[in-house]
Amino acid sequence: MPKRLKIPSLRLSDEKVAQLIDIGTLTVQDFAPAPQDDKEDFIPKAKSMGYWQDAWRRLRRNRVSMVALVVILLIIIFAFAGPKFVPYKYQEQYRSSLNLAPMEYSASEQARIDAGEKVFPHVFGTDTHGRDIMARTMVGARVSLAIGVLAAILVLIIGSIYGAVSGLVGGLTDAVMMRILEIIASIPDVLVVLLLSVSIKPRLEAFVNSFGASNKNAFARGLSVLGPSITAIFICFAILYWITMARIIRGQVLQLKNQEFVTAARALGASQWRIIRKHLLPNCIGSMIAATCLQIPSAIFLESFLSFLGVGVQAPLTSLGSMCSDALGGMYTYTYRLVIPAAILLVLLLSFNLFGDGLRDALDPRLKK
Amino acid sequence: MIKYLLKRVLMGILALFAVSAITFFLMNLVPGGPFLSEKAPSAAVLAKLEEKYGLDKPLYVQYGNWLKDLAHGDFGVSFKMQKNRPVTTIIKEMFPVSLKVGIYAMIWAIIFGIVFGCIAAYHRGGIIDSVLRVVTTLGVVLPTFVTASILLVLFAGGVWKILPSIVGAHAKWYAYILPCFTLGLSPMCNIARYTRSSMLDALGQDYIRTAYAKGVSNRKVIFKHALRNALIPVVSYIGPMTAYILTGGFVTETVFNIPGLGRYFVQSISNRDYPIIMGTTVFLAAFVIVMTLAVDILYKFIDPRIDLAKEDE
Helix, strand or coil: CCCCCCCCCCCCCCCHHHHHHHHCCCHHHHHHCCCHHHHHHHHHCCCCCCHHHHHHHHHHHCCCHHHHHHHHHCCCCCCCCCHCCCCCCCCCCCCCCCCCCCCCHHHHHHHHCCCCCCCCCCCEEEECCCEEHHHHHHHHHHHHHHHHHHHHHHHHHHHHHHHHHHHHHHHHHHHHHHHHHHHCCCCCHHHHHHHHHHHHHHHHHHHHHHCCCCCCCHHHHHHHHHHHHHHHHHHHHHHHCCHHHHHHHHHHHHHHHHHHHHHHHHCCCHHHHHHHHHHHHHHHHHHHHHHHHHHHHHHHHHHHHHHHHHCCCCCCCCCHHHHHHCCCCCCCCCHHHHHHHHHHHHHHHHHHHHHEEEEEEEECHHHHC | HHHHHHHHHHHHHHHHHHHHHHHHHHHCCCCCCCCCCCCCCCCHHHHHHHHHHHCCCCHHHHHHHHHHHHHHHCCCCCCCCCCEHHHHHHHHHHHHHHHHHHHHHHHHHHHHHHHHHHHHHHHHCCHHHHHHHHHHHHHHHHHHHHHHHHHHHHCCCCCCCCCCCCCCCCCCCHHHHHHHHHHHHHHHHHHHHHHHHHHHHHHHHHHHHHHHHHHCCCCHHHHHHHEEEHHHHHHHHHHHHHHHHHHHHHHHHHHHHHCHHHHHHHHHEEEEEHHHHHHHHHHHHHHHHHHHHHHHHHHHCCCEEEEEECHHC
């Protein structure tokens, strides 16, 4: 039996140790290997968590982000499921119900109500052409959301490929690619976007029409559904807006590719493709998602800006920006026509920004101070 | 230092070239030449005209000529809105108006942004800080046209009719309140956020602890010791702010009917007056690029701690 216990990690004096452990009562059993259930007691009882579970837990704790998420979901339901419940079509002009205030009924509708019929109210009123504003708002929100998400995905694809190539190859390639990126970054984007959407429009129209009405292929049909302006917006995003994403991805790749686990994988003979797939991508994916999410409001913002200036989506299709623009004429008399789409746009932008911030903090906690 | 300056100037020139090339080739995407009006000229006349204006030459020669004209300050002539007036004259006439509104907006954005940022940092963690944070976040995401319309409804007719909604050529000073407020709101909120965070950074520094230790009051520490250093990062925001105010000007000038270059640009877009669109794009892009460059260089002079050699990394 040893006379002195040595606990090097704590560096306690002998008297202290003697106080802590009553040496006289120690038996041989105390030095036997611990039984299995004792060992299990040492393992924390908490469930082990994967990256996504952990991120979700962090996100859930962020109350602002959760509220923003709920708001986004509500707007998505409003925009995509809403038109199923409203009996009015967004492009249809109801001649008998022009310029109705919210919840107001036209004379003919009032007559039908008096006759005992049930008439769906124009919750947000109607515009000068007799179109139901609620139906239009739903479609407008849908267009804005779709443009935002698609543009963000486009930015994600281009930006991450550019950034990853730049970061992985390194050297002269990286230097040249970064100089190109800096040049693009200093081009005032909105000016080019405006110019592009104006000058590309006739070309695209001519291109779509060149197929004739009957034998359009899928690409031309897609273009004609989108309309030239939205296509121009996408082109602008593809040309100008991926720089932030490329920078983020390049930074991540540069940081990761020299870390020990990548070196170890390389030493074990992993191919470049395997390293990208198994080591770099899983570590980048969090910041990629967060950056994509923050790209959505900027796309919505740009689309509404262009629509407001009259170069966005084309009638009869509508977006929140063009609804605001249309409402500007009768702003003082029909304030609600401006306020409703503007408010939805604002809430949408705000919640996407707040949610994106929260998502970034949750997915990439290293960034958070 | 000189290496950095050279590099930045070179990048700026390259960016200008990129803008001009994009502008030129996009313009040539547009079908229909400048001579196609209601009375279509005969083929012989058209050929003669194209020869005269050099349009029969290959595109790259045209681009070279266009650049040459550009270097001489010649943007071509308007062919729709103010027929045959040189674009340069139009820009000279309209830009000062935009500049005036833009500078007023910038001044209010900078002053109030810094003040609100300081107040938020002073009350950090308190209720005032939280309120300011919500308000500034809202202000950053608020699109200019929404702000403009809300203000118009509130102050120019819908609720109270106290301010004019239209800013004409000879408007009184108070007519500029609404457009300048609109234009400056988002930059103001951004500046407030920047000031707050850089102020909190500065407050963590050792010299602040020293100041507190020798008994300087909280107010004096914040507004004298911390503010001077906290303002440096704010300067770097002035570059992007110029770009923002410029593009915000398109909307603001349209909504408030200000006879500036921004409104004219928007009108030229709906009128498809391509020389004006092009000329204005190149001019404004050059303006933004030069401003950003100037601010960045200025920034290096203001803060000598920034190591220019390391900037190349």
